[in-house]
Amino acid sequence: MVTKQLDLNTLPSGTYHLWVRADDGVNPPIETYAEAPALMAAGVQSVYGANAVWIAKDDFNPMATVGNAAQIVIDHSNDFPTTWAAAISSTFELEDQSLYIEWRALGHPDTDLYRLHFGNTPLNPTQVITVGNSIQELDENGLATGVEVGFVTLEDIQPGVNYYISVEAVDSVRGRSVRSPEFIFNVKPGAFSLTSAQATVNVDAGNSVQVPVTLNVEETLFFPSVWLSTDLGAAAPGITARFVDDVDGVTEINTVKPTHQLAIHVDAGVADGVYPIEITGYSGENEEALTIQVVVEGATQKIYLPVVSR
Numbered sequence: 001m002v003t004k005q006l007d008l009n010t011l012p013s014g015t016y017h018l019w020v021r022a023d024d025g026v027n028p029p030i031e032t033y034a035e036a037p038a039l040m041a042a043g044v045q046s047v048y049g050a051n052a053v054w055i056a057k058d059d060f061n062p063m064a065t066v067g068n069a070a071q072i073v074i075d076h077s078n079d080f081p082t083t084w085a086a087a088i089s090s091t092f093e094l095e096d097q098s099l100y101i102e103w104r105a106l107g108h109p110d111t112d113l114y115r116l117h118f119g120n121t122p123l124n125p126t127q128v129i130t131v132g133n134s135i136q137e138l139d140e141n142g143l144a145t146g147v148e149v150g151f152v153t154l155e156d157i158q159p160g161v162n163y164y165i166s167v168e169a170v171d172s173v174r175g176r177s178v179r180s181p182e183f184i185f186n187v188k189p190g191a192f193s194l195t196s197a198q199a200t201v202n203v204d205a206g207n208s209v210q211v212p213v214t215l216n217v218e219e220t221l222f223f224p225s226v227w228l229s230t231d232l233g234a235a236a237p238g239i240t241a242r243f244v245d246d247v248d249g250v251t252e253i254n255t256v257k258p259t260h261q262l263a264i265h266v267d268a269g270v271a272d273g274v275y276p277i278e279i280t281g282y283s284g285e286n287e288e289a290l291t292i293q294v295v296v297e298g299a300t301q302k303i304y305l306p307v308v309s310r
Contacts, residue, residue, distance in 0.1 A: 006018075008072065008074055009074075009109075010109050011074045011109055012074070012076070012109045012110050013074050013075050013076045013077065013109070013110050013173075013174075014073075014074055015071050015072070015073050015074075016071075016072040016073075016074065017033050017034070017069040017070065017071065017072065018033065018034040018069075018070065018072060019031065019032070019033050019034075020032055020033075020034070033069035033070070034069065034070045035068055035069060035070055074109075076108065076109060076110050077174070079108070080108060080110060080171060080174075080176045080178070081106070081108060081178050082178060083178065084106055084169060084178045084179070084180050085104075085180065085181070086103045086104060086106075086166075086167050086180030086181075087103060087104040088101060088102070088103045088165070088167060088180065088183050089101075089102050089103070090102070090165075090183075090185055092157065092185075092187055094220070094222065096155075097155070097156060097157050097158075097222075098153050098154065098155050098156075098157060099153065099154045099157045099163070099185060100151065100152075100153050101116065101151065101152050101153070101154065101165065101167075102149050102150070102151040103149065103150050103151075103167050103180070104147065104148075104149060105134035105147075105148035105149060105150055105169075106169040106178070107148070108169070108171075110171040110173070110174065110176070111133070111134075111169045111170065111171060112133065112170055112171055112172040112173065113130060113131070113132055113133055113170050113172060114130075114131050114132065114133065114134070114150045114167055114168065114169055114170065115128050115129065115130050115131065115167070115168040115170060115177075116128070116129045116131055116152050116154075116165065116166075116167055116168075117165070117166045117167070117168060117179070118154070118163055118164060118165040118166075119163075119164055120161060120162055120163065120164070121162075121164065122164050122182065123164070123182065124164075125164070125166070129152060131150060131151070131152040132150075133150070134148040134149055134150045135148065135149065135150075135151075136148055137149045150167065157185075157187060158284065158285075159187050159188065159189035159190075159222035159223070159283075159284045159285065159286070160186070160187075160188070160189050160284060160285045160286065161186065162184055162185075162186050163184070163185040163186065164182045164183075164184055165182060165183055165184075165185060166179050166180050166181065166182045166183070167179070167180045168180070187222060188219070188222070189221065189222045189223070189283050189284045189285060189286040190217065190218075190219050190220055190221035190222050190223075190283065190286070191217075191218040191219050191286075192215060192216060192217050192218060192221060192226060192281065192283060192286075192288060193215075193216045193218070193288050193290075194213060194214070194215060194216070194228075194279060194281050194288055194289070194290035195213075195214050195216055195290065196211055196212055196213050196214065196290060196292060197212055197214075198211045198212065198292070199290075199291070199292060199293065200292075200293040200295060201264070201292065201293070201294055201295065202295045202297060203264060203266045203294055203295070203296055203297075204266070204296075204297055204298040205266050205267070205268050205269070205270050205272075205296055205297070205298050206266065206267065206268035206298075207265075207266060208263060208264060208265040208266070209263075209264050210244065210261045210262065210263050210264070211261070211262045211264060211292055212259050212260070212261055212262075213228070213243075213253070213259065213260050213261075213262050213279055213290065214258055214259045215253045215254065215255070215258040215259070215281070216258075217255055217258075221255075221283055222283065222284055223283050223284055224254055224255075225252040225253065225254040225283075226252065226253050226254065226281040226282065226283045227250070227251070227252050227281065227282045227283075228243060228251040228252070228253055228260070228279060228280070228281055228282075229279070229280050229282070230242065230243070230262070230277065230278075230279055231277070231278040231279075231280065232277055233278075234275065234276045234277075234278070235275040235276065235277055235294065236270050236271065236273065236275050236296075237270075238266065238267035238269055238270040239264070239265070239266050239267070239270060239275055239277075239294060239296075240264070240265045241262055241263065241264045241265075241277050241292075242262070242263055243260050243261065243262055243263070244260070244261040244262075244263050245260060245261075253281070262277075262279065262292065264277065264292075264294060266294070266296050270296050271296070272296050272297055272298070273295075273296055274293055274294070274295050274296075275293070275294045275296065276291050276292070276293055276294070277291070277292045277293075277294060278290070278291050278292075279291075279292065
């Protein structure tokens with residue numbers, strides 16, 4: 001007699017039958033279901049073991065091989081958890097602006113699928129993604145670690161935006177679920193500043209000058225380029241400014257080419273004074289400003305003489 005002890009607690013709730021196959025490698029294998037204890041106690045001859053002799057009978061009923069098999073009932077109706085930590089981790093990919101999210105599987109055998117909830121305000125998810133069940137985690141050698149994880153990738157992650165994310169484990173058969181606490185993800189847009197070696201420039205009326213504008217990056221930028229705009233709202237009419245290498249009025253600056261030249265022209269009729277030109281750099285929702293002070297000197301003075309007639 002061979003005795004084996006089985007732990008069936010990892011099976012989902014349901015009714016099961018135990019099937020055994022004996023194979024000595026020489027004779028044809030014999031297969032049988034464990035029969036009901038009441039039949040075993042009554043000494044009823046087993047009809048299990050669908051071998052060639054049974055199948056050859058004219059009145060053979062295949063269902064007879066399972067009709068009186070012992071029913072093994074697994075019931076987890078009272079142990080589905082009400083709280084779950086989930087152990088959520090995340091990895092952000094800057095190149096494609098995606099967020100990979102992974103969590104430790106719930107471990108309850110009745111879990112059928114997972115849902116990812118996320119939104120931009122606490123406890124107010126605006127999107128729900130059904131992400132299926134969990135898989136075995138593999139180590140660096142491709143071997144199963146015995147740990148099951150679920151995962152999903154979110155696309156189009158924006159900088160400076162809070163993402164409140166939680167995972168829900170669902171028993172779809174019995175309508176039960178448990179949701180993990182939210183975790184917050186926010187990717188920084190990256191700090192930068194604009195400077196110039198000539199924050200104040202003297203320009204004679206009627207002349208032009210070029211002023212360097214330099215990008216200083218303190219950390220990796222979410223968007224690799226910073227867009228520049230020029231505001232002449234506080235300058236006098238007759239003062240113009242444009243970046244030398246702009247394309248259709250659009251200028252971008254980055255760490256590959258961190259300095260651009262701003263060409264400033266002052267018409268001859270502009271009065272002496274100090275006029276500000278504001279340069280603004282935009283990186284997503286992040287923006288920084290630089291003010292260039294233009295000091296105009298040598299303006300042409302027009303003298304009007306009275307008209308005298310006799």
